[in-house]
Amino acid sequence: MCEHMTNFLKRKKDLQSRVMQLKLLRDCADICTLTAKYMARNSGFAKCTADLCAFICEVCGKECLKFPDRESQHCGRICLNCARECREFAMMA
DSSP: OHHHHHHHHHTOTTGGGGHHHHHHHHHHHHHHHHHHHHHHTTOTTHHHHHHHHHHHHHHHHHHHTTSOSHHHHHHHHHHHHHHHHHHHHHHOO
16 A cells, blocks of 8 residues: 555655655555565564564554545555554564
8 A cells, every 4th residue: 555655646746745754655665565574484573573564554654644635544544554453463472
């Protein structure tokens, strides 16, 4: 979703007011990809990466929710859901 949003935002006329959103979306997309890879191969670093992923997703989600367009609202909800799931994974015994 974050990759899709970066492409969507590049076409928006108000891109200058969304610089922080764009930066966070890129960071979020990268950490989500890395976390998914670590989880898939049962890496010993999966839980600490998931914890970082949760933090970044939460920050990104809150930033997206600041914008009223449907796409940003949808992305914000997805990011916050991802944050919740990653946090749960990170705390598993």
